[in-house]
Amino acid sequence: MSFSDGHKFSGESIAHIARIIDHIHLGIWEYNTDTKQVKWSPGFYTALGYAPGEIECSYNYFFEHLLYYHDKDAFLKATYHPRQGGSPVAHIRLLTKQNGYQWFESTTQKHDAADGPVIYGVLTNINALKVSEIKIAENEFKSAEIGRIAKIGSWEIDAATMSLKFSKEMFDIFELDAQVKMSVEEAISFFEPQYRQVLTNAIENGIKYCKPYDVEVLFKTAKNNVIWVRSKGVPVLDNYGRCITLRGIFQDIDSIKKKGITLQSSINLLDDQNKRLQNFAYIVSHNLRSHAGNLKFMVNLFEESPLKDDRTEIFSHIKTISESLSATMGHLDEIVKIQSEISKERKVVDFETIFENVASALRTNIVAADAKITTDFTDCPQIDYIPAYLDSIFQNLLTNALKYKHPNRQPVINCFTQKVGNEIYLVFEDNGIGIDLKRHGEDLFGMYKTFHQNSDSKGIGLFITRNQVEALGGSIQVDSTVNVGTKFTVKLV
Amino acid sequence: MNTENKIVTAGIVDDDEIFTYGFKKLTVIKGLFDQILHFSNGKEAMDYLTDPQNSNHLPDVLFVDINMPVMNGWEFNAAFEEIKSQLGKNIAIYNISSSVDLNDIKRAKSNPLIADYLLKPIDEVYLAEIARGLQNPTDKRRYN
Secondary structure (H helix, E strand, O other), rough: OOOOOOOOOHHHHHHHHHHHHHHHOEEEEEOEEEOEEEEOOOHHHHHHHHOOOOOOHHHHHHHHEOHHHHHHHHHHHHHHHHOOOOOOOEEEEEEEOOOOEEEEEEEEEEEEEEEEEEEEEEEEHHHHHHHHHHHHHHHHHHHHHHOOOOOOOEEEOOOOOOEEEHHHHHHHHHHHHHOOEHHHHHHHOEOHHHHHHHHHHHHHHHHHOOOOEEEEEEEEEOOOOOOEEEEEEEEEEEEOEEEEEEEEEEOOOHHHHHHHHHHHHHHHHHHHHHHHHHHHHHHHHHHHHHHHHHHHHHHHHHHHHHOOHHHHHHHHHHHHHHHHHHHHHHHHHHHHHHHOOOOOOEEEHHHHHHHHHHHHHOOHHHHOOOOEEEEEEOOOEEEEEHHHHHHHHHHHHHHHHOOOOOOOOOOOOEEEEEEEEEEEEHHHEEOOOOOHOOOOOOOOOOOOOOOOOOOOOOOOOOOOOOHHHOOOOEEEEEEEEOEEEEEEEEEEE | OOOOOOOOOEEEEEOOHHHHHHHHHHHHHHHOOEEEEEEEHHHHHHHHHHHHHHOOOOOOEEEEEOOOOOOHHHHHHHHHHHHHHOOOOEEEEEEOOOOOHHHHHHHHOOOOOOEEEEEEOHHHHHHHHHHOOOOOOHHHHHHH
């Protein structure tokens, strides 16, 4: 210990100070690097839980038995290579008598005495401090990890200054490299335009009226990735109930939200399918019931009619009913087939090839109607589709266009494909009699719905077409004007 | 048939040829109506009713199917309501269908214009009752 002259303690005072030091569990040691002589203060023993003299006072004993092997380097470094401009400090673990290894702060200083260079050191038990420090670091690490894993950041807006503070995770979600200072307006500009007002209002209401908020909105990161985020804010109040801080969390919920959206669209699809099936069951039961009703009617009449001629005619009707029943069963099969064929492999098919096949199968009808047909599949010549479906779609639409031609003019049928983004459309236009969509729009794709007094209207074609298109996730739309023509726009994929 | 009974003309409005044939045959065998008119959809029936030439040959009763092309039963009901007051005759309208959909049944039965909704196949006994009521209006009044 060296004190300047003006502050010199008397010998008695020094002894007193030594006693105080011993009582506060501060250990003092000295080590002569030449003579290897070691001295420990009584406080040194007490600090380790021993009585003075209970353990061997030697450099070797300290180094081999007390000092934790992991901390040897740190201790040596601090002892022999003192930093400039102050006492070197090392945090080391020493084995105590009762409490295992404890953390100590070791401060050392070199001093040249008459009998050689001496190193002095002070040991302070800092275990409690060190443990809480480690705990704090652990907690910080954990909370940072939780934030990182859950992709949650936290933020605060000071109500008085409107200054915005972000946690580190916020910058990760914003995909900003540097932790830049941002204003509330700048932060809001990262949100997609349609949500900016929502956020502005939420923050204003939070600060002005202490209203908490919780919204799920679209957000564009600094790297231009558009993601779904959840922003939640709660006001922190002062004693007068005014909001002094708006505090909140900010979470990247993109994957959850997108799964939710996918789920919703599956639910909608299932809902549609369910409705179609219900409608289908209703139609089938209606259709079968009317055939069955007629059959019963005719059988009764047959029994009640004594005349042979009547009986012959009634029997011919019974035959017709039996044929109708078979036809209905055939339609049923076709509809069941849509569902079973959906699992069949999709193939890359040529629109042109399929169209040619269908047109050549319908050659007689086309010639009979004297129809002028133009096609243009250059915008999208091919599609990955179930070939049988595409075949059937072409066949039904072409048959329809021929069947419902206008009596006063040559039928002109125009068929082409369109590619819009990833979507492929097939368009079928005719100049036929058209259909009053106001009256029949809802029923157009229904089963056994016919709107024209046409002997070969069966009301099954468009029903099948719609089912095939929808089974593969597409949709079908119709525009029509009576006496002008009809346009079917089929979104295939 | 009682000679004092009035002549009754019935009309069947239905596109189902087999049902129409059976209906006509049945009424002949059972002697229910004196005359039968047939229209294969609502529009044909409407054209007949509104043609002045037919004003002396209007039916007493019409059996109107629901599912028909061109003009279906519902559309006929609505159109009939429009012209009803201009007809020189009170025509009873019955809807007939094989639909057991409760909505269809309610829709017909709640219309004061429609005497009743008959489910196909037609109940012969009920049909005979309707015919008797029309042949002998006083009887009908007594039972009502």
